[in-house]
Amino acid sequence: MKKVLLLTDFSDTSKNAMHYALNLFKEDTCIFYVLHVQKSTSYTTDDLMLAGNESIYNSIVKDVEYQLDGLVSALKKKFNNVNFKFETLIDYDVLTDAIDQVVSSKHIDVLVMGSNGVSGAKEVVFGSNTINVIRKVECTTLVIPEGFTYKKPQEVLLPLDSLDTLGGKAFSKILQFVKMYSNKLHVLRINENGSMPDAQINDLEHMEYFSKDFPSNYHIVNNVPMHYAVSGYIQTNAIDLTILIEQKELLLERFFMGSTTTKIGNNLEVPLLVFHSK
CATH class of the missing domain: 3.40.50.620 (HUPs)
Incomplete structure (x- = not known):
């Protein structure tokens, strides 16, 4: 239950x-x-x-x-x-x-x-x-x-930052959710400070594994803040729900630079589903 x-x-x-x-x-x-x-x-x-x-x-x-x-x-x-x-x-x-x-x-x-x-x-x-x-x-x-009318989350967006990986407990829960309630997963690797080849290679290895279970696609965005990249992707694709992996950020980083979760959470365009990294 x-x-x-x-x-x-x-x-x-x-x-x-x-x-x-x-x-x-x-x-x-x-x-x-x-x-x-x-x-x-x-x-x-x-x-x-x-x-x-x-x-x-x-x-x-x-x-x-x-x-x-x-x-x-x-x-x-x-x-x-x-x-x-x-x-x-x-x-x-x-x-x-x-x-x-x-x-x-x-x-x-x-x-x-x-x-x-x-x-x-x-x-x-x-x-x-x-x-x-x-x-x-x-x-x-x-x-x-506020005011969002229910629509089955057919297309789900998972943005990744430098701390996120396609693996671990949180990602297993994400895969389970997509299998049960959605039809397609969009993975958006956002490198705010330039390309990260090792992370991208690891992403593609995982994508090859789980793409057998449901349709998915993978995109890379370099040198763009996450909240801008997410908003732009939602506006140009039929995204019904965004998923975030919540990481515990350093206090000073959150204080001086702001939080990705805060920036996205304060400007929701579609429902947001947050899985914790632990």
């Missing part, structure tokens, strides 16, 4: 991400954990005083439970899949800590969240915090852009 964690702040963006996930996994037997993380700053002493004789539980938790139950009922009605089960969860922790706890305790296979990018000063759960989740939570993460 596939265990999927769905994050919700009850926004249209989060609901749209849930719909994408339920469409994508419609042939699987799944249990969906629907998690809402309530910030402690979202309620005040006044809220507790207005509750009167009601318990703190009833005044704060009950309303959220009601919303979650309504959300799950709507999902069950819309998808009507006997292979789907749902469980609702509420936490009052830091977002990434709350997610980490559920990932560990429920043995989550994939985490699903929506993203509206960085479009304003206010950081919301599905804005810039998307990057924090990818960075800090060691779980395969599927991020759906």
Whole structure:
């Protein structure tokens, strides 16, 4: 049984991400954990005083439970899949800590969240915090852009930088995903600082091996930043989903130069699926 964690702040963006996930996994037997993380700053002493004789539980938790139950009922009605089960969860922790706890305790296979990018000063759960989740939570993460209508990910793009190789645990998971949910894999080797012949030879050896299982192609881009190369490729090819292998970057490099994941994650054009290198 596939265990999927769905994050919700009850926004249209989060609901749209849930719909994408339920469409994508419609042939699987799944249990969906629907998690809402309530910030402690979202309620005040006044809220507790207005509750009167009601318990703190009833005044704060009950309303959220009601919303979650309504959300799950709507999902069950819309998808009507006997292979789907749902469980609702509420936490009052830091977002990434709350997610980490559920990932560990429920043995989550994939985490699903929506993203509206960085479009304003206010950081919301599905804005810039998307990057924090990818960075800090060691779980395969599927991020759906705001308003993106579900389409089967027929054509999948895997961009590679100097730290990435076509091998290891993360790449094995990528191959498994493509076999199950997609039809074609596009591999884009991006050498921002010039050609890397050894890496390209290694890539082609792996490509020859897995291309027997599904169609694939391979391209090399030299001296172009990854986020530009990825965006250009998506615009000129029928790409339905981008896959990234998340590497732990050095703190100074991330601080001064920015992060490839951050640049791509803040400007999503198609859904993004992130596999961690460990």
